[in-house]
Amino acid sequence: MSTDVAVKKVSVTIDDKKVEVTPDKTVFQAAVEAGIFVPHYCYHPDLSIAGVCRMCLVEVDNAPKLQISCNTPVRDGMVVRTSSDKARQAQKGSLELHLINHPVDCPICDKAGECKLQDFYREFGLYKSRVELEDKVHKPKAKDIGTIVLDAERCILCTRCTRFTHEVTHTDELVIVNRGNRSELKTYDDGPLRNDYTGNLADICPVGALTARDFRFQQRVWFLEKKNSVCTMCARGCNTTVSVNPKTKKLYRVEPRRNPEVNKSWICDTGRWRYHYVYGESRLRTPEKISDGRVLESTWHQAFGEMKRALEDPSGIVIGLSTQLTNEEILELVLSFKESGVKHFVRIVDEQVIEERSPWDGVLKHRDHTPNAEGFARMFSMMNTKFLDCAGLAALVGEGNLRHAWFFGLEGEDVSWASRFVEALPEGVSLTLHATSRLPIWERAQWLLPAASAFEKSGTMVNALGRLQRLQAAIPRVSLARDGHAVAFGVQRGADRDAAPEARHVDLFEKLIAAPLLGREQVWKKLDPMGVALKERS
Amino acid sequence: MTEVSSPVHFSEQMLETVDRLIAKYEKPECALLPILHLAQDQFGHLSPPVLNYVASLLKMPPGKVFDVVSFYTMFKTRDMGKWCLQICHNVTCTMMGAERLVHAAVESLGVGVNGVTEDKQFSLVTVECLGSCDKAPVMQVNNEFVERALDAEKVKNLIKDLREKGQTTFEEVTR
Ligand code: SF4
Numbered sequence: 001m002s003t004d005v006a007v008k009k010v011s012v013t014i015d016d017k018k019v020e021v022t023p024d025k026t027v028f029q030a031a032v033e034a035g036i037f038v039p040h041y042c043y044h045p046d047l048s049i050a051g052v053c054r055m056c057l058v059e060v061d062n063a064p065k066l067q068i069s070c071n072t073p074v075r076d077g078m079v080v081r082t083s084s085d086k087a088r089q090a091q092k093g094s095l096e097l098h099l100i101n102h103p104v105d106c107p108i109c110d111k112a113g114e115c116k117l118q119d120f121y122r123e124f125g126l127y128k129s130r131v132e133l134e135d136k137v138h139k140p141k142a143k144d145i146g147t148i149v150l151d152a153e154r155c156i157l158c159t160r161c162t163r164f165t166h167e168v169t170h171t172d173e174l175v176i177v178n179r180g181n182r183s184e185l186k187t188y189d190d191g192p193l194r195n196d197y198t199g200n201l202a203d204i205c206p207v208g209a210l211t212a213r214d215f216r217f218q219q220r221v222w223f224l225e226k227k228n229s230v231c232t233m234c235a236r237g238c239n240t241t242v243s244v245n246p247k248t249k250k251l252y253r254v255e256p257r258r259n260p261e262v263n264k265s266w267i268c269d270t271g272r273w274r275y276h277y278v279y280g281e282s283r284l285r286t287p288e289k290i291s292d293g294r295v296l297e298s299t300w301h302q303a304f305g306e307m308k309r310a311l312e313d314p315s316g317i318v319i320g321l322s323t324q325l326t327n328e329e330i331l332e333l334v335l336s337f338k339e340s341g342v343k344h345f346v347r348i349v350d351e352q353v354i355e356e357r358s359p360w361d362g363v364l365k366h367r368d369h370t371p372n373a374e375g376f377a378r379m380f381s382m383m384n385t386k387f388l389d390c391a392g393l394a395a396l397v398g399e400g401n402l403r404h405a406w407f408f409g410l411e412g413e414d415v416s417w418a419s420r421f422v423e424a425l426p427e428g429v430s431l432t433l434h435a436t437s438r439l440p441i442w443e444r445a446q447w448l449l450p451a452a453s454a455f456e457k458s459g460t461m462v463n464a465l466g467r468l469q470r471l472q473a474a475i476p477r478v479s480l481a482r483d484g485h486a487v488a489f490g491v492q493r494g495a496d497r498d499a500a501p502e503a504r505h506v507d508l509f510e511k512l513i514a515a516p517l518l519g520r521e522q523v524w525k526k527l528d529p530m531g532v533a534l535k536e537r538s
Numbered sequence: 539m540t541e542v543s544s545p546v547h548f549s550e551q552m553l554e555t556v557d558r559l560i561a562k563y564e565k566p567e568c569a570l571l572p573i574l575h576l577a578q579d580q581f582g583h584l585s586p587p588v589l590n591y592v593a594s595l596l597k598m599p600p601g602k603v604f605d606v607v608s609f610y611t612m613f614k615t616r617d618m619g620k621w622c623l624q625i626c627h628n629v630t631c632t633m634m635g636a637e638r639l640v641h642a643a644v645e646s647l648g649v650g651v652n653g654v655t656e657d658k659q660f661s662l663v664t665v666e667c668l669g670s671c672d673k674a675p676v677m678q679v680n681n682e683f684v685e686r687a688l689d690a691e692k693v694k695n696l697i698k699d700l701r702e703k704g705q706t707t708f709e710e711v712t713r
């Protein structure tokens with residue numbers, strides 16, 4: 001992005017450390033570049049500067065008073081002290097001011113463990129309180145504002161949340177009313193939040209004032225471990241972390257992972273909270289055979305056996321692949337079925353949105369609810385293979401030779417866009433569906449095979465911006481669910497003895513995918529956690 | 539002329555004033571304060587429908603209007619009766635005996651601070667510095683200052699006057 005004509009850098013000394021930064025930077029940003037932490041509440045890299053919390057005060061040589069580093073531009077030769085006695089004293093003072101009316105109810109606060117009041121008190125405070133509890137100003141607690149719970153008493157008025165609803169979602173629901181110590185954060189009409197990105201408010205609130213209803217009191221955060229992944233609920237592919245309790249191996253929350261090229265610090269509420277299908281009632285747990293409307297629990301062994309037998313006449317088989325599959329799964333399935341002589345492949349995608357000219361919602365969301373349509377196209381062109389759309393499938397049906405349709409990788413409970421592919425099949429064609437969930441639209445299938453969810457498998461995907469990103473399994477597969485690799489292996493052998501080797505996706509990525517896509521060798525482990533922008537598809 | 543759909547409305551003539559006010563500034567929202575005063579004069583107090591109406595006239599998010607209104611004590615967001623007594627309780631006035639004025643008013647009216655009398659004739663609030671510290675303690679009745687050597691006795695008389703005659707010349711009661 002930056003031009004080659006280098007902007008002349010200025011040199012700043014922060015706590016005896018010299019850094020060279022571009023002149024458009026603030027002292028705070030220069031400190032970040034120098035690896036020096038300055039305490040802050042209101043500053044946020046993806047919001048405008050407010051300069052209201054006064055936590056980031058630092059000493060600047062020659063300036064008579066302390067300066068807020070978040071809003072002080074750098075100057076060449078500037079000397080800054082972030083932890084001199086004077087600066088420390090001021091930071092402590094600001095903190096004390098913030099805590100004057102704070103209820104300090106950490107034991108019953110869900111933010112405890114990731115609260116910046118707690119963190120900074122340990123690091124910069126440690127004074128003895130001069131305020132009696134009964135002298136504090138009290139405000140509403142645990143107020144319902146929709147997806148988020150608001151505890152006005154805990155709010156330190158940093159205005160991150162009001163800036164978010166003003167600058168990011170442009171919905172302006174949150175305001176601070178009144179003045180002085182009666183200032184209070186609320187939704188202006190006391191109604192619920194009305195935007196698709198509310199979960200981010202719980203992330204950016206540095207204290208326990210805004211917490212997400214979905215996560216409240218589910219887990220103390222110090223019991224959780226975070227794994228880097230990407231969201232698969234739409235074609236944006238926002239970067240995420242998935243929090244799992246390593247003891248129970250259960251998934252508790254999905255949060256944004258900052259990537260300025262894709263999602264800044266945000267994700268939408270769908271991406272954050274739709275994961276519940278993973279443990280949902282409708283989740284398929286074992287292979288099921290359906291005959292005469294009766295559902296019989298079956299085994300992978302039997303399913304693979306039947307599929308292998310059907311493969312003896314590959315001309316009667318069509319393979320449908322959801323654009324929710326990873327690049328590696330697509331490659332694996334196509335190569336393996338081609339080897340068995342199958343000729344027809346169908347792309348199962350939301351066809352109504354795939355050709356749309358302005359598919360974005362203005363913030364992040366893409367109208368295509370599948371994550372890998374771009375990767376799908378690249379994999380097929382790499383393999384020099386043609387795929388059919390829904391109309392193509394109908395035409396193929398018209399030829400009259402089709403006996404089996406096997407659709408793979410349908411994920412989630414909201415896949416109504418896929419039903420037209422099922423409807424295109426006449427009665428005489430038997431349908432085998434590899435999906436995460438049992439849905440009414442799958443009713444006509446003869447086999448339902450439990451698919452691993454996006455949280456249970458690893459691989460790469462290419463988002464609608466043309467960025468190659470890495471999906472990483474965060475939880476073990478639920479019951480007998482399998483990913484595309486395991487299924488391809490099983491069908492090949494017609495038996496359930498050899499599941500796919502654990503690191504199959506790594507193998508395929510390193511040997512077959514990396515070089516054609518990236519134009520160079522790439523080790524899976526070292527793939528940039530922020531993804532890599534690919535060259536445009538020709 | 540600015541036109542919006544709303545359950546409350548300014549008259550044609552007031553809408554012209556609104557347009558004139560808006561034209562005075564670079565951005566419509568700069569005219570917020572004078573237009574809020576206008577709305578308060580017209581509707582008595584600034585209820586949520588009125589605030590939404592003002593927001594739509596100025597093409598501002600309603601939240602911003604609620605925010606501003608809550609900041610200033612001179613804006614009323616509920617029906618405060620015919621006479622709203624506003625006693626300053628900031629530093630100077632407090633030092634000069636504002637509390638005694640509040641007590642006197644509470645006694646005469648039979649309602650506490652922030653209260654409205656049942657007959658909707660009076661309400662009582664305390665406000666921040668009215669900018670007349672040199673004449674402290676001061677009080678304001680609706681938009682009129684009452685700032686001459688005010689004491690408890692005079693507050694009581696003033697209330698009596700207002701109640702009996704329905705009006706008063708403030709100069710007289712405080713002379
Ligand atoms: S609720 Fe949280 S984010 Fe919003 S102003 Fe208060 S402390 Fe800041």
Ligand code: SF4
Pocket residue numbers: 231232233234235236237238263266267268269270271272364365366
């Ligand atoms: S915008 Fe799309 S990729 Fe991002 S969180 Fe939402 S659904 Fe997921």
Ligand code: FES
Pocket residue numbers: 039040041042043050051052053054055056057068069070071
């Ligand atoms: S971070 Fe600088 S004033 Fe809040």
Ligand code: FES
Pocket residue numbers: 626627628629630631632666667668669670671674675676
């Ligand atoms: S303190 Fe009352 S007018 Fe200033």
